[in-house]
Amino acid sequence: MKITKLGHCCLLIEESRLKILTDPGMFSTSQNEMKSIDVILVTHEHQDHLHMDSLKAVLRNNLKAKVITNRGVGKLLEKEGIGYELLEDKQGKTISGILLEGFGEKHATIYQDFGQVVNTGYRIASRFFYPGDAFYNPGKPVEILALPVAGPWLKLEEAIDYATLLKPKVCFSVHDGMLKFIGPTHKVLHTFLPTVGIEFRDAVKDIELVF
Template sequence: MRITHLGHACLLVESAGTRLLIDPGTFADDLTGVRDLDAVLVTHQHPDHLDLDRVPALLGANPRALVLADPGSVEALAGAGIEAQGHDGPTRVGEVTVTPVGEVHALIHDDVPRIPNVGVRLDADGEPSLFHPGDALDADPGPVDVLAFPLQAPWARSRDMTAFLRRHAAPHAVPVHDGLLQPRGRALYLGQAGQLGSPDTRIHDLAGAGATEFRAGE
């Protein structure tokens, strides 16, 4: 499996010859060069996870890509003239099984209505498993090899982030949802993730690192 962090919550995952893009939002990097996608996966409809202005061009450059999304994003995409498939249990995309995990976005504030949020677990024979939670920390994907974890968010405290890492204790973890952080703050949160998260987890900061390989059993 190769993972490229394309800014904030957006990950390009290449597994078993299948290319999947997760959460192409407004804080993601330039996506014009992203090609040969088998699927675009959207966890929820917030703009930092779903950029309705850029998605049409992204899909135009990837005409065979399946769009798989939570119920709220399916509706939002339909309003933009884009057909998306809602989750109905595990979905096979190439050699990868995409399993939906979770239902509701984390609480931001009592005055802000909660929306659907569906994290995604990715599995393929001979490849590491990965879980991207979107904007929630309460879902249970089961044991995974690589855990994408929100580094900072208006809806989470740092102790929630480190508790999430401890609860899952994955061998590897990749920080996402970092688009609101300036460098000093980002370093602080990364330090907390490493020092106060799970001792069994290795943190891989993929920001600016390009495609990074993960192997099953390592």
């Protein structure tokens, strides 16, 4: 599996011959020019995860790409005339021999009900888990974790505790597009995650990670 971090939570995941793009949001633009995308996974409707102009650009360049998401995002896509397939909590779908699974229902709390939307995390090929904006435990083994590390809905302490709970072999940071400097955050993760047996890999914009 090869994962290229395009920025924030926009990832290009290549598994076998399948190319999956996650969350084409407002913190990255390189996805707009990409070709040969098979699947676009959208975890929820906030603009740092779903920028409609970006999604439309991706679809123009990838006419056969399938958008897979939840009912909350689906309502917005319907208004734009964009087709999609549902994949929600505890549901599975196999595409080109690769199993995609959905987990979770709600975005993590920001404050009271502010910004509360449907959020679906996605597990890919029984190896990789990207939870979107939530610390949801899929209840299945996670080898590779995309770990949210910053934002109005989390503390870094919670991120470390979440990784410790899931016990992946390796993780890398996502949801960090609002950070001016990522170094201090990475330093904390490099300090503590190895003590519980988790390898942490630096993930900055346009870096490729091979697993």
